[in-house]
Amino acid sequence: MSLWEYANPQKFMQLSRWVLPFVAAASVLCLVIGLAWGFFWTPDDYKQGSTVKIFYLHVPAAMMAINAWVMMLVTSLVWLIRRHHVSALAAKAAAPVGLTFTLIALATGALWGQPMWGTWWAWDPRLTSFLILALFYLGYIALWQAVDDPDTAADLTSVLCIVGSVFALLSRYAVNFWNQGLHQGASLSLDKKENVADVFWYPALVCIAGFVLLFISLVLLRTRTEIRSRRLGALLARERMG
Amino acid sequence: MIALLVRDMRLAMRAGGGFGLGLAFFLLVAVLVPLGVGPNSALLAKIAPGILWVGALLACLLSLDRLFALDFEDGSLDLLVTAPIPLEGAVAIKALAHWLVTGLPLTLIAPVLGVLLNLPEAGYFWLVVSLALGTPALSVIGAFGAALTVGLKRGGLLLSLLVLPLYVPTLIFGAEVVKRGADGMATATPLALLAAITAGVAALLPFASAAAIRINLR
Amino acid sequence: MIALLVRDMRLAMRAGGGFGLGLAFFLLVAVLVPLGVGPNSALLAKIAPGILWVGALLACLLSLDRLFALDFEDGSLDLLVTAPIPLEGAVAIKALAHWLVTGLPLTLIAPVLGVLLNLPEAGYFWLVVSLALGTPALSVIGAFGAALTVGLKRGGLLLSLLVLPLYVPTLIFGAEVVKRGADGMATATPLALLAAITAGVAALLPFASAAAIRINLR
Amino acid sequence: MMPELGKYAGAVLGSYAASLGLIVALVAWSLWRSAKVRRTLAEVEARAAKAAALKAKAKKHG
Amino acid sequence: MELRVDQLAVARGGVTVLEGVSFALPAGRGLVLRGPNGIGKTTLLRTVAGLQPAAAGAVSAGAEAIAYAAHADGLKATLTVTENLAFWAAVYGTAAVEYALAQMNLLDLRDRQAANLSAGQKRRLGLARLLVTGRPIWVLDEPTVSLDTASVALFGDVVRGHMSRGGSVLIATHIDLGIEAEVLELGPYRARDGSQSSAFDAAFGGDFA
Amino acid sequence: MELRVDQLAVARGGVTVLEGVSFALPAGRGLVLRGPNGIGKTTLLRTVAGLQPAAAGAVSAGAEAIAYAAHADGLKATLTVTENLAFWAAVYGTAAVEYALAQMNLLDLRDRQAANLSAGQKRRLGLARLLVTGRPIWVLDEPTVSLDTASVALFGDVVRGHMSRGGSVLIATHIDLGIEAEVLELGPYRARDGSQSSAFDAAFGGDFA
Ligand code: HEM
Ligand SMILES: Nc1ncnc2c1ncn2[C@@H]1O[C@H](COP(=O)(O)OP(=O)(O)OP(=O)(O)O)[C@@H](O)[C@H]1O
Ligand SMILES: Nc1ncnc2c1ncn2[C@@H]1O[C@H](COP(=O)(O)OP(=O)(O)OP(=O)(O)O)[C@@H](O)[C@H]1O
Ligand SMILES: [Mg+2]
Ligand SMILES: [Mg+2]
Secondary structure, three states: OOHHHHHOHHHHHHHHHHHHHHHHHHHHHHHHHHHHHHHHOOOOEOOOEHHHHHHHHHHHHHHHHHHHHHHHHHHHHHHHHHOOHHHHHHHHHHHHHHHHHHHHHHHHHHHHHHHHHOOOOOOOHHHHHHHHHHHHHHHHHHHHHHOOOHHHHHHHHHHHHHHHHHHHHHHHHHHHHHOOOOOOOOOOOOOOOOOOOHHHHHHHHHHHHHHHHHHHHHHHHHHHHHHHHHHHHHHHHHHHHO | OHHHHHHHHHHHHHOOOHHHHHHHHHHHHHHHHHHHHOOOHHHHHHHHHHHHHHHHHHHHHHHHOOOOHHHHHOOHHHHHHOOOOOHHHHHHHHHHHHHHHHHHHHHHHHHHHHHHOOOOOOHHHHHHHHHHHHHHHHHHHHHHHHHHHOOOOOHHHHHHHHHHHHHHHHHHHHHHHHHHHHOOOOOHHHHHHHHHHHHHHHHHHHHHHHHHHHHHHO | OHHHHHHHHHHHHHOOOHHHHHHHHHHHHHHHHHHHHOOOHHHHHHHHHHHHHHHHHHHHHHHHOOOOHHHHHOOHHHHHHOOOOOHHHHHHHHHHHHHHHHHHHHHHHHHHHHHHOOOOOOHHHHHHHHHHHHHHHHHHHHHHHHHHHOOOOOHHHHHHHHHHHHHHHHHHHHHHHHHHHHOOOOOHHHHHHHHHHHHHHHHHHHHHHHHHHHHHHO | OOOOOHHHHHHHHHHHHHHHHHHHHHHHHHHHHHHHHHHHHHHHHHHHHHHHHHHHHHHHHO | OOEEEEEEEEEEOOEEEEEEEEEEEOOOOEEEEEOOOOOOHHHHHHHHOOOOOOOEEEEOOOHHHEEEEOOOOOOOOOOEHHHHHHHHHHHHOOOOHHHHHHHOOOHHHOOOEHHHOOHHHHHHHHHHHHHHHOOOEEEEEOOOOOOOHHHHHHHHHHHHHHHHOOOEEEEEOOOOOOOOOEEEEOHHHEOOOOOOOOHHHHHOOHHHO | OOEEEEEEEEEEOOEEEEEEEEEEEOOOOEEEEEOOOOOOHHHHHHHHOOOOOOOEEEEOOOHHHEEEEOOOOOOOOOOEHHHHHHHHHHHHOOOOHHHHHHHOOOHHHOOOEHHHOOHHHHHHHHHHHHHHHOOOEEEEEOOOOOOOHHHHHHHHHHHHHHHHOOOEEEEEOOOOOOOOOEEEEOHHHEOOOOOOOOHHHHOOOHHHO
């Protein structure tokens, strides 16, 4: 049996009904454990004090914000090439989730920046490119909303997603060129001298797992809703035709 | 194809002077910003490259909004799609016509506005060069946005939302060229990147735009 | 009259989220200016009041362009003129609807954008107050411009050209309020002038706009 | 139980509140929409089935 | 309420297209304007409806007695059929939406967005607006464009109903609506060459050509 | 060049409106589509012209043999009559502007801006475009809207001329054009309800409501 069979809406609905509760439960479990661990049972950093605790939200959210866009890119390509409707609807379902994660990364970053850099917002390349990512999400969602016909909307947003991805990479590069910035490098180090100590790292891993699972369960749930609403639209249109 | 170019330019000229109006908007931005920011000339000199580029970008954007919308509303887009010229070509031509009536005049008038904003002497040359290289990219990217939103009511603002993030790299490199030029620094790197963006989008985006139009019409 | 207000607001909401898009444009200006000008936060703090006001003005302007044009194109303006409500009232209502869907949300979101542009703490209150007082004037003046250009093809840019000079006093006083507020100076004078402009145009301009529409239709 | 957050308490608690708030809002909205669409679909599905049955009957008679 | 038009001359683009048009349309009656394309029917109707000034002559009925329906329907594509009508009903202060929907056979389409109607359905909605204006004199410019024969008959009934309630209709049309109405052929009124549309043009005689 | 349509189903807004439509239109012949408002004529013609994909079935002639004329004329208001036509002639690579002007009785109006034409004159100009395309198959959606009787007759002559030169026409219309053509009533092809426009919408039954 090929993987594509799950792109059949019925197969997808059956499978996801079965899988969703487990993923959701796992995600709640990971998030509760990871965040509680990080919040209550890790020490303060010697330089950053208690603000390291923001790390457990900030980093997973930032990672998932990017990964959600990547997932949308892949599903958009699948829709354009293989015309699997579930794929297009999954992209649609993922966008608000990705936007929320982007906003979380920005908000926690801003709250972190105030004590660390003395300002809520700085035009640092990372922050800037995340702001631009948020704009891409907004445009993508607005385009879905603006088009009535579902297949047309899926096609247009897929084209936008692909073109947008190229430009998002370009912008990232351009922004780096424009300002070298205050923010941490891509290395996972809170402290320039050494890698993040294990005490910070283990709960962070659990949190990352929690965010990944949360993303999956939300996308599954929302895709199920989108499929239903697609069928609802078709039925209503048929009813109107009489 | 040439007929299309001629028609589009003629329409732009006839439509109540659509020709001069992109310029006018550019001019107004250059006038309004000092009014808003205040008359301090050292401050203005510092922000001049950025403001001029942002102004050019907004002027482009504003005139872009109806690139395909007018043709859609009066039915000529349907007819153009069924006509014996490849839609990719038609899109490219329309973007070219848009550049000729906005980007090009904008480039030519920019030095005058530089004076209004106290742009340092060394910056003028680079201002013109960067606009000449960068505005075609604005037109082509804009045509893509216009193609995505053709047929949507009040597409105008949605268009801005879709297009502006796509304009970011062009804006950054363009303004960077002018800033560096004005400060007497080397401009080769951002200039090369700007040229690369223009070449890249001109070669590839018309295909995406044509696809978007076909999708929107059905 | 209330029916007209409800209809216009409903149309704005329906039209692909026309509601949020004025905001989106405002946001984009606040994002693009630093990209063009550079990331220096002291510099940004200095230009923030002016840029925010110019951004609000442009966001208004952009969404204004079709205030009467859509009604003209589909023939409802003809019908509205022959309907039993005074055209002056209809124009005022349409300006009000425009303010409710652009000026008001703009005012509410402005503080967030202040953060992006490093607006000094003391400026936030005055930013909101000045926008709340000034944006109605932008809508009413804009409605006048839209009335003058209704029925002209590509009226959009001509509209900008006509309206922007009319916006100058509002812009100057509005930005001045924020600048003084941010610097901790007295704001009473520009604020009073701003209020006077808004009251004046709201009372008088609808008559001019109605006359312009009547002339344009015949 | 509550860890000592020191002078950064505002930032830390603010971050947790903002993030959890956003996540809860998103989850709540998704669940609400899911329930609403499921309910309406069930209604419309039932209506469609009834209409189809009526039509079949009408065909048999006429 | 009688509509009386007296020695009317109408101009478009600075050129008088029709002149010396006179007719009277008493309550309860209909008048059909006929004439080839471009003779000036639309211009005449716009003048009667008060949308443009007359070049000469007079129209007796005030514009507030007249409901005008033009080539364009004035529909909002994003509003539903009911919302479109309800707006006009509110503007004219009447409550005849249901009645109008029923009369123009639009009940099935009531919750459809106007953008998703076919050409003929749009036109039916445009005509339904007349019924919610509550005005006695209807001035109609080619009302049956795009309508199929059944809909033309339906609209004929609506017009007859309006006339039987004491309303009057002035219609420009190229086809036969099947209503009892007088016909005014517009050919003979065509403005002679050289007639001028404004006092300004008249003031510049040929003596400095 | 023959146009052959085979078991075609067409959809609008995600709903199949017509299905199982088949006909053949040989060179030199005409076919008139009839049916009430909203049956799906416009949708069918757009599908035949290649502007939207068919929900099922096939259209044999390539889109590059077809000239399509829609409800809207595609005129540019600020261009003159000649300029409007010359543009399309250039696009299609023909040089028939003068001929088309003469055929559609537009010579007097040739330097007028399209904005200043009456409704019927605009329509004549829209139809003149067909003559400059040089394409054999004309697909026309209510071509005679707003035309007076003389112009309808003129257009009938043009269509007959086109057919006599081996062209073919497919016309959706509510009125009689006076040309010899077969008639296809669309009523019987109306899609039964329950048909869905995409395999996706059909792919799942009610079992997960
Ligand atoms: C002292 C303050 C901060 C520290 C120590 C910090 C630390 C980090 C770390 C370690 C990462 C993960 C890097 C990686 O995965 O490669 C990250 C990512 C990120 N942070 Fe911060 N951050 C701080 C402030 C901020 C602020 C103020 C913002 C925004 C307002 C922000 C926005 C982001 C974003 C958008 C990312 C994701 C970028 C990416 O992965 O490319 N951060 N941050
Ligand atoms: N700016 C202008 N200059 C000169 N003539 C004009 C101008 N605008 C319109 N006309 C002419 O005025 C005449 C009257 O137009 P009108 O629209 O009233 O005709 P109509 O009788 O309604 O025709 P139709 O049946 O085609 O709708 C037409 O011949 C038209 O070409
Ligand atoms: N989005 C939509 N959802 C459901 N039905 C729609 C949608 N858009 C259009 N329709 C319907 O599709 C049908 C076909 O429309 P079409 O324009 O093809 O009709 P037509 O035969 O050309 O009618 P007319 O003679 O009035 O021009 C109409 O009944 C219309 O109401
Ligand atoms: Mg007319
Ligand atoms: Mg039709």
